[in-house]
Amino acid sequence: MSTTRNLALPLIAAAQAQKHVTHNEALALLDALVQIACLDKDRPAPPPSPAEGDRYLVPDDPGGAWTGLAGQVACFQGGVWIGLVPRPGWLAWLVDEGEAYLFTGAGWIPLAATLRSLRNLAGLGVNAVPDAENRLAVKADGALFSWDETKPEAGDIRLALNRRAAGRDAALSFQTGFSARALFGLLGGDDLALKVSGDGAAFVTALSVAAGSGRVRLPAGLDGTPVGTAEPAAARFSALTLVPASADPAGGALGQIAVNSSAGALKWFDGAKWARIANLAKFSARTNYDNYIPAGAWTRIAFNEADSNDQGAFRAGQNRFVAPEAGLYRLGAALTYRRNGTSQPSLFEARLYRGGAPAGRGRSAAAGPLADGVSGLLIDAVLPLAAGEWVEVFARFTGADGYAAAADSAFHGAQLP
Structure with missing residues (x-):
């Protein structure tokens, strides 16, 4: 072999005279081939008037x-043009274009074109193998998407699911062992929804945001009862649905809300106790006959009919x-006094x-002469x-x-919030 295998550099033969000629020729070829930067290709x-090199x-x-x-690399050396035959994989920089070119064996192509071929890949895997369903597969502990700081007008970043x-669905799926446990996104409609599942098969809607109004809705089956799909949407959802319990919860956190079904009341925890915020006790009562009151004796007035009586707190x-x-x-x-x-x-x-016994507050009096049907307390x-x-x-x-x-004559009252 008189030349090297890849770059065809001349080799010094044994007992060769003027070895420096061969050596210098090899160095000149290396100078031409290593870090190739060509001035033009067209x-x-x-x-x-070419310059040496x-x-x-x-x-x-x-x-x-x-x-x-x-198709060769022409190099001007010693006042003559020599041709260097490229091999597949060689890279050359085109000075006039500011572009790198790759020799494929059939010709020189821009390296950028090779990179552009990545735009229409059938699949891409990062530490994983893509498939027909998951064209992009990534196996990692994290993934970062950040705004492009190279663009002066940039600063936003959006991930679009179209x-x-x-x-159809446009949603994020959260899985355990490749079995879905939560879905979040546009699920079969335009409302934003959050669905959860304990087995990856049956899903319950935990939250829905109406696309038209932005109203947040919780499903009527929030206690775990499956939410039917045959009922009208208005029947399946309410503005706020809470699971009733027969008694106030044991303790609570400030601001929590609960439903006491025994009391028929919506309550909130004020930091110390559960207080009513709805269905407060109130009543209005009257008596349906004139009550006789003897002189000198405190006598109970027989208010025996209720005009209103929330929670049945008034006992007629x-x-x-x-x-x-x-x-x-x-x-x-x-x-009102009657003679x-x-x-x-x-x-x-x-x-x-x-x-x-006397309450110690809440007392009134009218001194005579009393006017029949007029004087009152x-x-x-x-x-x-x-x-x-x-x-x-x-x-x-x-x-x-x-x-x-x-x-x-009347008797009335109400619980204060």
Whole structure:
């Protein structure tokens, strides 16, 4: 072998005379072939005044001193043009284009074109093997997508999931052992939805955001009951659905909301206790007959009919209000005087009784002379009551008896939030 296998560099033969000639020729070829930088690839003939060491990629059908060098690397050395036959895999930089070229064996092609061929790959795997379903497969502990800082106007980044039609899915799937446990995205519609599953087969909608209004909806089956798909959407979803429990939860965190089905109340935890925020106890009652009140005796007024009675807290048979739970209540009463014959009391009094004894607040009086059907009393008081504690209205005349008239007499109250 008189030349090297790959670059065809001349080898010094044994006992060769003038070895420096062969050695220098090999160095000149190395100088031409290593880190190839050609000035042009489109000239049909050599330039008129080349410089020592100039290199060109010779096109097809060249003329002049390049005749017979088509497809080769032409190098000007020692005042003559020599041709260097390229081999597949050689790279050359084209100075005039600022582009790298690759020799494939059939010709020189821009390296950028090779890279552009990556734009239409059938699949791409990063530490993994893609398949027909997963054209992009990545096996890693993390993946980063960041905004392009090379663009002055950049700063945003969006990941687009584009589906064919509204009835299809555009979603993220969160899996365990390649079995889906949660789906988040546009699932068969335009509403944003979150679905969860315990087995990867049956999914429950945990959250839905209406596309038209942005309204957040929780499914009626949030307690785990499967949500039917045959019902109208309005029947399957509500603005806020909470699972009822028969009693207040044991403890809680500030701001939590719960439903007490026994109390029929929506409650929130205020940091110390569960307090009602809906269906607060309230009532309005009246008496359907004139109540006789003897002189000098505190007598309970028989309020025996309810105009309204949330939670049944007013007990008509006992003429009293019973607090359904501990809390602060505002209570009031109105009584109108009615004369008994010629009796003329000197004082008409009324007060609230709590648990069978004077409440200590909530009292009113009117001194004589009392006008029949005109003189009246008003009571207004705020009482802290324990659950089951009751409140009644009592009245008394001084000096003579009389009546609390059915007309214009009332008893009412409400729990304060």
